[in-house]
Amino acid sequence: MNVFIDKGEFVFFIGPTGAGKSTIIKLLLREEVPDKGKISVGDIDVTRLRRWKTPAYRRSIGCVFQDFRLLPNRTAAENVAFALEVIGKPKSVARRVVPEVLELVGLGGKEHRYPHELSGGEQQRVAVARAFVNRPLLLLADEPTGNLDPDTSIEIMRLLDRISRTGTTILMVTHDSNIVNQMRRRVIEIENGQIVRDQARGVYG
Amino acid sequence: MRAKYVMSEVFLGLWRNISMTVAMIITMAVSLTMLGAGLLLYNQVDVIEEYYQTNLEVVVYLDRDITPEMTDQIKAELEDSGYAAQVQYESKEEAFERFKDTFEESEDLVNAVEAEVLPAAFRIKMNDINDADKLIADFSEREGVYQVTNQRDILQQVFDILGGAQRLTLIVALVQGIAALMLVANTIQVAAYSRRREVAIMKLVGAPNWFVQAPFVLEAVFAGVIGAIFAFATLIAAKFLVIDGEFADLFSLMPPIQMQSILLLLPILTGISAVISAITAWITLRFNIKV
Numbered sequence: 311m312n313v314f315i316d317k318g319e320f321v322f323f324i325g326p327t328g329a330g331k332s333t334i335i336k337l338l339l340r341e342e343v344p345d346k347g348k349i350s351v352g353d354i355d356v357t358r359l360r361r362w363k364t365p366a367y368r369r370s371i372g373c374v375f376q377d378f379r380l381l382p383n384r385t386a387a388e389n390v391a392f393a394l395e396v397i398g399k400p401k402s403v404a405r406r407v408v409p410e411v412l413e414l415v416g417l418g419g420k421e422h423r424y425p426h427e428l429s430g431g432e433q434q435r436v437a438v439a440r441a442f443v444n445r446p447l448l449l450l451a452d453e454p455t456g457n458l459d460p461d462t463s464i465e466i467m468r469l470l471d472r473i474s475r476t477g478t479t480i481l482m483v484t485h486d487s488n489i490v491n492q493m494r495r496r497v498i499e500i501e502n503g504q505i506v507r508d509q510a511r512g513v514y515g
Numbered sequence: 516m517r518a519k520y521v522m523s524e525v526f527l528g529l530w531r532n533i534s535m536t537v538a539m540i541i542t543m544a545v546s547l548t549m550l551g552a553g554l555l556l557y558n559q560v561d562v563i564e565e566y567y568q569t570n571l572e573v574v575v576y577l578d579r580d581i582t583p584e585m586t587d588q589i590k591a592e593l594e595d596s597g598y599a600a601q602v603q604y605e606s607k608e609e610a611f612e613r614f615k616d617t618f619e620e621s622e623d624l625v626n627a628v629e630a631e632v633l634p635a636a637f638r639i640k641m642n643d644i645n646d647a648d649k650l651i652a653d654f655s656e657r658e659g660v661y662q663v664t665n666q667r668d669i670l671q672q673v674f675d676i677l678g679g680a681q682r683l684t685l686i687v688a689l690v691q692g693i694a695a696l697m698l699v700a701n702t703i704q705v706a707a708y709s710r711r712r713e714v715a716i717m718k719l720v721g722a723p724n725w726f727v728q729a730p731f732v733l734e735a736v737f738a739g740v741i742g743a744i745f746a747f748a749t750l751i752a753a754k755f756l757v758i759d760g761e762f763a764d765l766f767s768l769m770p771p772i773q774m775q776s777i778l779l780l781l782p783i784l785t786g787i788s789a790v791i792s793a794i795t796a797w798i799t800l801r802f803n804i805k806v
């Protein structure tokens with residue numbers, strides 16, 4: 311497959327299970343390295359990225375998953391701060407940025423709740439906040455609404471849309487036809503590892 | 516800030532898995548104690564060798580009923596043989612004095628021996644100690660000579676015993692060391708498993724590899740250092756309680772083990788232990804936490 315995604319685009323990846331959508335996300339994160347082919351993000355050739363440079367590369371990418379991936383023993387604010395802490399940002403930065411970004415995702419006032427004290431939608435907001443707190447140029451989302459009810463899903467999509475407007479490129483894998491049909495963004499359909507459709511302002515089909 | 520996080524993770528990790536931590540520290544301590552003892556013995560052999568290098572003598576013990584004429588004759592022959600640099604006569608009385616000096620602290624032994632039983636002897640400083648066998652061959656069968664001994668042969672026995680003890684300690688150190696390292700690898704695996712969420716998230720958000728690995732490596736290093744300190748304490752205790760205490764008589768035949776050489780073991784053991792633990796942990800992580 312050959313695909314080019316411009317800066318600031320919002321792209322849906324759809325396709326049947328086993329098509330290779332999550333694999334694309336893994337390749338972009340350099341969790342997997344392809345046997346052949348080339349993947350570039352910005353001016354970085356991910357396929358030829360040295361192992362030790364991977365962490366620095368990943369800092370320019372945000373990531374959201376179906377299963378939230380929050381630390382259960384940390385509050386919403388601490389979960390977001392953790393992402394800053396482990397890449398060496400000083401505490402003063404976290405104190406300033408974390409409330410800001412939690413406010414942005416609509417969790418103002420719930421900063422000190424633990425994940426088990428939050429609804430699924432709220433947990434996913436924390437995950438989005440964590441992915442976005444470093445202002446990445448690229449945000450990857452693998453079925454971010456997969457565990458959420460339709461209303462909550464739409465709220466998360468509004469949030470991603472808002473982030474998209476800040477100039478962040480968003481790649482989202484989804485099975486949710488309603489979302490795709492409502493958003494009317496570029497849709498890339500994959501089957502068996504091949505692109506079968508690439509449509510601007512597309513629908514689930 | 517990050518250092519504080521790493522340290523709290525280290526102690527949390529060790530505490531969460533406390534039985535394994537204790538097992539790890541004990542095996543490390545045993546291994547390092549044996550290694551330390553082996554090193555001390557190695558050093559001891561050197562010290563003894565140096566001590567006797569210049570003092571080695573061949574001793575010609577004379578028959579108890581030897582006549583003064585015969586004694587003079589043997590003396591003359593020894594001096595003419597060309598091997599001896601210096602020939603010194605030691606009478607029965609002198610031999611007894613020397614015996615009393617040597618076993619000063621064992622009164623019972625001294626009281627049990629009569630001055631008469633110790634033979635008179637010639638103590639010979641050799642021109643070349645390597646000629647000792649020739650001299651022994653020439654004189655041991657001579658009339659009036661009871662026995663000729665080369666101190667180096669006796670020393671050789673001491674060396675053999677020390678060498679054997681040293682090999683034994685090093686083998687135990689090696690076996691225990693392997694067990695300790697397997698425990699380290701296991702502990703690290705368990706720790707990595709119990710922290711897999713944190714690790715996954717850290718890698719996802721781009722935490723540097725050293726930062727992801729630091730808590731695990733430091734856990735192993737910490738256990739290694741504690742193990743080394745225990746081993747050091749054991750060796751100190753052994754010096755005071757065994758070598759200088761209970762069995763002082765036995766050990767007084769050797770030059771004493773210097774406090775200094777034991778103190779030197781602290782940095783050596785700690786260093787070896789910390790470095791090897793860290794490497795083991797790091798290698799374990801390379802197989803467990805792929806980036």
Ligand SMILES: Nc1ncnc2c1ncn2[C@@H]1O[C@H](COP(=O)(O)OP(=O)(O)OP(=O)(O)O)[C@@H](O)[C@H]1O
Pocket residue numbers: 325326327328329330331332333334
């Ligand atoms: N590590 C792997 N090694 C070999 N094959 C794999 C590996 N991971 C996934 N696959 C295979 O690659 C194909 C694509 O998997 P992928 O996870 O990308 O599917 P997907 O499109 O995300 O599906 P779903 O919608 O169910 O999440 C599948 O057939 C899967 O079995």
Ligand SMILES: [Mg+2]
Pocket residue numbers: 331332333452
């Ligand atoms: Mg998938």
